[in-house]
Amino acid sequence: MAIEAFAPAKINLTLHVTGQRDDGYHLLDSLVVFAGVGDTIRVASSDALSLEIGGPEAGGLSAEPDNLVLRAARLLAPGRGAAITLTKRLPVASGIGGGSADAAATLHALSQLWELSAPTAEQALTLGADVPVCLSTSPARMRGIGERLGPVPTLPKMDIVLVNPRVAVSTPVVFRSLTAKNNPPMEADLPRWRDLPSFISWLGGQRNDLAESAIAQQPVIADVLNALRDTGALFVGMSGSGATCFGLFPRDETSVRAMSALATEHRDWWVARGPRL
Numbered sequence: 027m028a029i030e031a032f033a034p035a036k037i038n039l040t041l042h043v044t045g046q047r048d049d050g051y052h053l054l055d056s057l058v059v060f061a062g063v064g065d066t067i068r069v070a071s072s073d074a075l076s077l078e079i080g081g082p083e084a085g086g087l088s089a090e091p092d093n094l095v096l097r098a099a100r101l102l103a104p105g106r107g108a109a110i111t112l113t114k115r116l117p118v119a120s121g122i123g124g125g126s127a128d129a130a131a132t133l134h135a136l137s138q139l140w141e142l143s144a145p146t147a148e149q150a151l152t153l154g155a156d157v158p159v160c161l162s163t164s165p166a167r168m169r170g171i172g173e174r175l176g177p178v179p180t181l182p183k184m185d186i187v188l189v190n191p192r193v194a195v196s197t198p199v200v201f202r203s204l205t206a207k208n209n210p211p212m213e214a215d216l217p218r219w220r221d222l223p224s225f226i227s228w229l230g231g232q233r234n235d236l237a238e239s240a241i242a243q244q245p246v247i248a249d250v251l252n253a254l255r256d257t258g259a260l261f262v263g264m265s266g267s268g269a270t271c272f273g274l275f276p277r278d279e280t281s282v283r284a285m286s287a288l289a290t291e292h293r294d295w296w297v298a299r300g301p302r303l
């Protein structure tokens with residue numbers, strides 16, 4: 027028996043850093059959504075636990091025991107076997123939670139294969155702060171260090187374009203170099219957005235508090251934001267700790283044109299279209 031699970035890119039449309047815990051982890055308040063582009067996990071019965079990695083972004087990774095896919099398998103059932111294949115399409119260490127999404131998809135696929143109940147958000151958190159939110163793949167408000175998840179009002183329909191300038195950004199380094207760690211959260215109750223313009227206008231008042239620190243580490247991120255702006259995106263921002271940036275578009279052909287313009291002008295960048303949030 028083989029089971030497949032999709033591991034979509036996670037996008038932080040907002041990312042407010044609101045404090046720091048005694049153990050060094052930062053408190054966040056983030057509006058998280060998932061795109062239609064992502065990795066695939068396939069699991070099949072086997073006596074031994076193994077991982078094979080393929081796909082266009084496989085080069086950035088090795089199937090070492092610390093791969094999040096293998097860590098997720100060991101967390102679910104230490105000592106059990108499965109033949110796992112990861113098709114890697116998301117760039118590694120790029121702020122769109124590839125490793126966390128892979129871990130969450132592995133937990134889903136293996137709990138089906140092994141007929142076990144899915145792990146709790148608390149267990150998932152031991153694999154990474156982004157793993158709990160990636161378990162649900164629905165839009166969510168993420169607080170705490172990533173374990174406090176809540177629903178968000180229905181988002182208007184939109185398209186999204188993702189751009190990564192092919193530079194890896196280290197999440198711990200970005201957090202460590204933050205100067206302001208006690209920033210205001212989003213409002214207690216998120217508004218009920220009427221339509222895309224009202225959502226875009228609300229986003230304009232939000233922040234990614236990691237952006238400045240990430241741009242200091244990799245100045246090309248500022249070029250990516252400008253390039254996305256030049257395509258006519260309604261809103262541009264950086265996801266997570268970078269370097270991937272996103273542009274939001276109306277649900278029409280604009281995002282298709284933007285994507286092909288970016289891919290033509292910046293052949294060395296990774297460009298993907300949602301296609302839908």
Ligand SMILES: C[C@](O)(CO)[C@H](O)COP(=O)(O)OP(=O)(O)OC[C@H]1O[C@@H](n2ccc(N)nc2=O)[C@H](O)[C@@H]1O
Pocket residue numbers: 038041050051052053054056121123126153154155156157170171172197198201266267
């Ligand atoms: C920045 C985000 O992408 C926003 O969604 C995530 O919070 C990062 O999630 P992640 O990559 O799964 O993070 P982890 O693998 O748990 O942590 C990597 C490192 O980032 C820092 N880290 C991460 C999450 C958090 N809330 N506070 C932190 O300070 C810590 O230094 C930690 O050692």
Ligand SMILES: Nc1ncnc2c1ncn2[C@@H]1O[C@H](COP(=O)(O)OP(=O)(O)OP(=O)(O)O)[C@@H](O)[C@H]1O
Pocket residue numbers: 087092093094095117118119120121122123124125126128129156197266267268
């Ligand atoms: N299956 C995996 N896919 C990607 N990275 C992995 C995986 N397993 C382990 N890693 C390691 O995890 C680190 C973070 O990679 P990942 O792609 O999840 O970062 P990210 O996109 O910045 O995540 P986030 O947005 O959650 O901070 C990398 O240094 C990578 O070597």
